[in-house]
Amino acid sequence: MVLDVIKDSKLVIAPMAGITDPPFRKLCRDFGAKLCYTEMISAIGIVKGDKKSLNFTFKKNEHPIAVQIFGSDPDAMAYAAKHFESEGADMIDINFGCPVKKVAKQNAGAALARNLNLSESIIKKIRSAITIPLSIKIRLGWNGSEENYLEMCKIAENNGVNVLCLHPRYAIQMYAGKADWDKINAIRPVYTGIIIGSGDIKTAENITTTLNAFDVDAIMLGRGLWGNPWLLSEYLNRDRLSLHETILLHFNNMVDFHGEKKAATLFRKFISKYLRGLPNAQELRLAGNAMTSKRDLLDLLEDISGHCHTFK
Ligand SMILES: Cc1cc2nc3c(=O)[nH]c(=O)nc-3n(C[C@H](O)[C@H](O)[C@H](O)COP(=O)(O)O)c2cc1C
Numbered sequence: 001m002v003l004d005v006i007k008d009s010k011l012v013i014a015p016m017a018g019i020t021d022p023p024f025r026k027l028c029r030d031f032g033a034k035l036c037y038t039e040m041i042s043a044i045g046i047v048k049g050d051k052k053s054l055n056f057t058f059k060k061n062e063h064p065i066a067v068q069i070f071g072s073d074p075d076a077m078a079y080a081a082k083h084f085e086s087e088g089a090d091m092i093d094i095n096f097g098c099p100v101k102k103v104a105k106q107n108a109g110a111a112l113a114r115n116l117n118l119s120e121s122i123i124k125k126i127r128s129a130i131t132i133p134l135s136i137k138i139r140l141g142w143n144g145s146e147e148n149y150l151e152m153c154k155i156a157e158n159n160g161v162n163v164l165c166l167h168p169r170y171a172i173q174m175y176a177g178k179a180d181w182d183k184i185n186a187i188r189p190v191y192t193g194i195i196i197g198s199g200d201i202k203t204a205e206n207i208t209t210t211l212n213a214f215d216v217d218a219i220m221l222g223r224g225l226w227g228n229p230w231l232l233s234e235y236l237n238r239d240r241l242s243l244h245e246t247i248l249l250h251f252n253n254m255v256d257f258h259g260e261k262k263a264a265t266l267f268r269k270f271i272s273k274y275l276r277g278l279p280n281a282q283e284l285r286l287a288g289n290a291m292t293s294k295r296d297l298l299d300l301l302e303d304i305s306g307h308c309h310t311f312k
Contacts, residue, residue, distance in 0.1 A: 002035060002090040003063045004066050006163065006194055006196070008176055008302070009030035009035065011034070011219055012036070012218055012219075013028045013035065013039035013196060013220060013225065015038060015039055016039065016223070019039070019041055019269075021039060021292065022062065023253035023254040023257045024056075024270075028229060028232060029125070030063075032236040032238050034064065035066060036062070036065060037065075037066045037067075037068070038065065038067045039056055039272075040068045040109075041053050041067065042070060042080075043070065044071055044073065045082050046079065046080040048080050057084070058087075058088075059087070059289040064093070065212060066091040066093045067084040068094070069081060070095035071122075072107040072112065072122070074121045075121045077094070077126075078126050078129035082129045082301075085129075085132050090132060090183055091131065091134070091162075091163070093134070093163075093165075095109050096119060097137045097138055099139070099173075100174075110142065111146060111171070113146070113218070114142050116151055120155045120159065121282070123159045124159055126305060127161070128159045130282065134161050135162060135163030135196075136161050136164055136195075137250075138164070138165070138166055138167070139167050139168070139169055139170060140183060142171045142172065144170055146309045148200075149166060150186060150187070154190050156193065161193060161238060161292060163195075164187065164191055164194070164195055165195075165220055166195070166197060167179065169197050169294060178200060179270075181215075184214050185214060188215045193216045195216045195217050196218045197214060198227075199222075201219055201220075203224075203234075204235035205233060207235050214295055226262040226270070227276060230246075230297050243274060244301055244305070246256070247301065248301070250267075250270060251297055254289050264294065264296065265289065268291060271291065271297075272285045272288055275304075278304060283305075284300065287299075287303070288300060289299050293307020
């Protein structure tokens with residue numbers, strides 16, 4: 001069961017729009033991840049049968065999977081949750097943390113921190129619509145003078161939320177500053193479900209020290225995995241695939257899912273991360289950003305091998 005997976009593995013893969021698509025999630029699973037969250041999916045998009053929203057879904061063999069939905073209409077949110085339950089999702093996650101304008105201006109994501117009544121209605125509607133575990137992902141509040149994450153934790157406690165993930169920043173911080181992990185320790189007295197912490201975990205050592213230092217059941221890995229899936233294999237003491245093998249594995253996953261042309265374009269946001277720290281990274285990045293085919297990627301990898309003897 002998904003809740004045991006979280007407690008046993010102590011690691012989950014974050015929802016990251018534009019990043020944690022099925023090919024990236026497959027890569028993470030190849031490196032040892034167990035539970036992955038989807039990118040956020042619009043509940044209204046699901047109600048309207050919008051192709052783009054439906055495409056964010058997961059593949060049949062992708063388990064365990066938590067499907068994250070966003071929106072502000074309780075009925076639409078419950079409809080989307082039920083839809084994904086019937087598709088085989090292992091858990092539904094509600095996005096209460098996205099601060100980007102496009103989402104917040106619909107009163108969804110982090111903007112819901114400013115309307116706890118509506119937040120509670122959404123949780124209640126979804127809880128009564130599905131039988132699988134329910135999780136919520138929250139921030140500390142909209143800003144420092146409206147910090148209310150403990151109120152949200154109490155709402156979660158009173159309404160059957162099984163998992164609560166806190167990214168301890170305010171919405172207005174977006175991703176700037178440091179995640180304030182000390183705030184996480186205040187959750188346990190008011191919330192008895194599974195607690196996950198998210199924010200700024202970049203190394204295997206960070207994972208161990210954070211699990212020891214803070215009162216969480218698991219850690220959510222986000223940007224630390226972007227261009228660095230070895231964060232997982234290192235923590236899990238698994239064999240290390242080379243940079244060359246990893247880039248090819250990830251790219252081939254993308255080709256299988258998106259087709260070669262789209263994969264080549266989408267892969268640009270990953271190749272620049274993989275190239276960090278290599279000699280002449282700047283020049284290689286320019287070549288990476290111009291990629292339009294697998295041939296271009298293979299040429300780039302050849303070029304890197306010529307400069308960097310430890311690459312293969
Ligand atoms: C590019 C990007 C996209 C993100 N998309 C989502 C999302 O769709 N839903 C969500 O709840 N959080 C999203 N987040 C927030 C992450 O899940 C995570 O909580 C945050 O990045 C802090 O963790 P980190 O420092 O490990 O990345 C996103 C973050 C980034 C950088």
